[in-house]
Amino acid sequence: MPRRNGGPRRPSVTDVAKEAGVSVGTVSNVLNRPDSVSPATRARVEEAIEELRFVRNASARQLRSGEITTVGAVVLDIANPFFTEMARGIEDRLAQDDHTLMLCSSDEDPEREARFLRLFEERGVRGVIATPSHGSLNGLLALRERGTDVVLLDHTSPVPDIGSVAVDDVGGASLAMNHLLDLGHTTFVFLNGPLTLRQCVDRRDGVIATLTSRGFDPAEALVEVNLDALNADAADAAVHRWLAETTERPTAMFCANDFTALGALRALRDCGVSIPGDMAVVGYDDVIFASMLTTPLTSVRQPMHTLGWTAADMLLRESEPGRSRQVEFEPELVVRASSGSAI
Amino acid sequence: MPRRNGGPRRPSVTDVAKEAGVSVGTVSNVLNRPDSVSPATRARVEEAIEELRFVRNASARQLRSGEITTVGAVVLDIANPFFTEMARGIEDRLAQDDHTLMLCSSDEDPEREARFLRLFEERGVRGVIATPSHGSLNGLLALRERGTDVVLLDHTSPVPDIGSVAVDDVGGASLAMNHLLDLGHTTFVFLNGPLTLRQCVDRRDGVIATLTSRGFDPAEALVEVNLDALNADAADAAVHRWLAETTERPTAMFCANDFTALGALRALRDCGVSIPGDMAVVGYDDVIFASMLTTPLTSVRQPMHTLGWTAADMLLRESEPGRSRQVEFEPELVVRASSGSAI
DNA sequence: GTGAAAGCGCTAACAC
């Protein structure tokens, strides 16, 4: 950084000191403890700073004083609103303490994630917030081992000295199912994603548990349709196939996320199944367009902004002792037209 | 950064040198020019690095060598897929040269933007890519003046020594209108946002110009409905109002973006106007859910990933002389069911 | 209230 890109050297504290006719110590004092400098000298120094367009060098500053105001975050997919909402939460909390966020997207690629973590560590960030990709937990643990604070997002921590902020997916699925049960439905389809995803496993557990606790036998009352991927096209195709070979159609459907619900809605309408008349539909995530569909979608909302905010808060208070380190939030059901009224 | 967060000091090159029984110069050579070190010593040093879990200090490195591999980007809204797609494009190009992205969201707040720019400058980033918010161009120009390379995104540069990557919004609107004209429509609604936004002005210019060039009098063939904000609810309300007071309804509608198109679709269906039978609808941006609606939406797609990629490419090649510095891309029309077939 | 000087961790120039 000693030279401007293709231009002359950037002015340093020494240049400012020379210009103002003071020592570098005094310049540093003006920068960091202005009250300890006489108004007259301070004015001269500030003038020189202005004159030379001096901008502090953060590298030198951090090297000398150890001051760290950057936090690194790695999320699974920066193009997914679920993660960007959380990022906003992180950013908002960090801004309160004049910290800033360095945001990266791992794309669920453990190698990419490792690369970013190494980068953060070299930069000496204040800490790292990460939504771990499959099997990448070890790298995070090692990072913590080496002295960098770590907070897990959307994933419960397996060890006590790493904090985590997650959402109760079992509870979220219960919310959805209880809602449909309360409306009077007795037969259900559960459109779920691959069981290699923790979220899908947890939500399935919630579905089964709720049915059982309400006196239903899942083997009787529940049809499970499984998808390879949590996207609309996969759901559309699967629902088409399923409708074609089904004789006794349930009256309610719970989808593992809103994208699959979208595909399901399309397929159902294609086949003349009216929503919510013939079939009540509930999604998960409450993404931005859930409320904007022709038939607005009932969905389980996760407190995304709060999740990010809390993770950042936890990181900044890392040094405080005796705090709860594994936080779990409860999701919330947003009822809209797609689940209709009691039948 | 000298200490781990709450722990012991991080090992430095000196520690590694001691452990391996060599000098710091040799350690540095292993790190930066491994070929210049004998295999035996290199092995010893690498062992020591492993043993001590040594991680380079990026601040010291940058301070000394001036090496810079970070690029800063400020976008208007990190929660908007349009910007995150561009960010992915930036990231992908940077990765090719082993650079990394520091991404911030200005929320269209010039003060927030200024804060981030200052931060980037203090960090001595390789350069800055920014989607300028209203009236924030001066800060960017000053930054460039002080020696930091700048590339503008989604905004044409007003000065020759700042590069820019933008999309032709006039042309995009023409694509949409020509499509509707080609289908045989002769009367149109244009659902536009506030004319304080450059995009809205440009798209309006494109609409007017296209109608005129195809022999229509905009005053006759075009109804303009203006919104305060480019979101679905504003569009829904405005379209309801408009439908209530209109007697001669046009057969085609062009919306300034997909969110407004979504609101319009909802209002139209509410009022019994069928899509595309009674009204053909075209949106703008081709956001992810445009293809997933009950009636998939015809939309004007911007090459978002390419925009980001190109901006990053421009920044990395900043030093190369004689290159085109103001790039403008052409959008592309994605035809789907909402605009139907010829009438 | 101000100045002189040490040193953060690293790289690169120069000895050997």
Add this chain to the structure above:
DNA sequence: GTGTTAGCGCTTTCAC
């Protein structure tokens, strides 16, 4: 091929 050393720009004692 390896060691020694200066110094990047800054903050921070410690004198005065």
